[in-house]
Amino acid sequence: MFFHVLTLFPDMIRDGFTTSILGRAAEKGILSLEAVNIRDYTKSRHKKVDDYPYGGGAGMLMQAQPVYDACQAVIEGIQTRKKTAGEEKVRVIYLTPTGQVFSQQLARELAREEDLIFLCGHYEGIDERVLQRIVTDYVSIGDYVLTGGELPAMVMMDAIARNVPGVLGNEESAQTESFDDGLLEYPQYTRPEIWEGERVPEVLLSGDHAKVEEWRLEKSLAKTKEVRPELYESWAESHQEYFVKKAKKEERLR
Numbered sequence: 690m691f692f693h694v695l696t697l698f699p700d701m702i703r704d705g706f707t708t709s710i711l712g713r714a715a716e717k718g719i720l721s722l723e724a725v726n727i728r729d730y731t732k733s734r735h736k737k738v739d740d741y742p743y744g745g746g747a748g749m750l751m752q753a754q755p756v757y758d759a760c761q762a763v764i765e766g767i768q769t770r771k772k773t774a775g776e777e778k779v780r781v782i783y784l785t786p787t788g789q790v791f792s793q794q795l796a797r798e799l800a801r802e803e804d805l806i807f808l809c810g811h812y813e814g815i816d817e818r819v820l821q822r823i824v825t826d827y828v829s830i831g832d833y834v835l836t837g838g839e840l841p842a843m844v845m846m847d848a849i850a851r852n853v854p855g856v857l858g859n860e861e862s863a864q865t866e867s868f869d870d871g872l873l874e875y876p877q878y879t880r881p882e883i884w885e886g887e888r889v890p891e892v893l894l895s896g897d898h899a900k901v902e903e904w905r906l907e908k909s910l911a912k913t914k915e916v917r918p919e920l921y922e923s924w925a926e927s928h929q930e931y932f933v934k935k936a937k938k939e940e941r942l943r
């Protein structure tokens with residue numbers, strides 16, 4: 690997986706990438722990252738990349754030309770690496786509050802791409818004409834406004850990387866699987882068995898894997914029902930048999 694980030698702050702991206710799993714995966718050669726400084730592609734003498742918005746309004750907008758040329762340079766680099774001229778349709782993700790909300794499902798889908806280009810805006814955004822020309826996916830990481838697209842890009846790269854085969858050792862992948870079934874994570878415990886007088890739930894010490902799994906599912910369901918009822922409802926719809934079995938079991942215990 691090759692991550693390409695178009696940004697005015699490449700160091701922010703490079704520093705953010707050397708976290709645990711992303712850094713290790715980069716060393717293993719499973720992931721690679723290039724952060725491209727959009728400012729390097731401006732044709733203006735004073736390294737200008739932004740200007741006042743037509744129609745008035747507060748703030749500045751990033752101009753189309755430097756963004757377009759930086760993106761073209763990245764696409765040419767991809768085509769050179771893949772020895773394919775011209776037919777590459779690379780996904781260009783623009784981070785924006787107006788985009789589709791990012792999710793584990795989208796992370797899994799994007800993890801199947803060989804190359805991803807992230808376009809990080811700043812100021813009040815980017816000239817619409819270049820967005821229309823190059824962006825394939827408009828994505829938001831949540832309903833709030835940020836100063837730039839860099840943090841959302843790093844959030845997305847982390848979540849996507851966790852779904853790239855080989856990035857997570859098998860001991861780390863458990864966390865991802867649990868959300869994958871659309872439920873929130875169950876509570877987790879580690880040594881010591883008693884901390885400040887608080888014991889670890891007995892079932893987790895029993896060594897009975899079936900009971901542990903049952904306990905974890907019950908906890909996930911309870912947490913999901915409380916915090917994200919809409920996720921709970923959609924899970925319940927596609928797991929009718931779980932509730933039938935549970936009712937029968939409770940019947941037997943009466």
Ligand SMILES: NC(=O)c1ccc(NC2CCCC2)nc1
Binds near residue numbers: 784811814833835
């Ligand atoms: N919720 C988000 O994913 C998000 C993305 C970008 C952004 N700000 C950027 C967008 C163009 C200029 C700053 N704010 C919020």
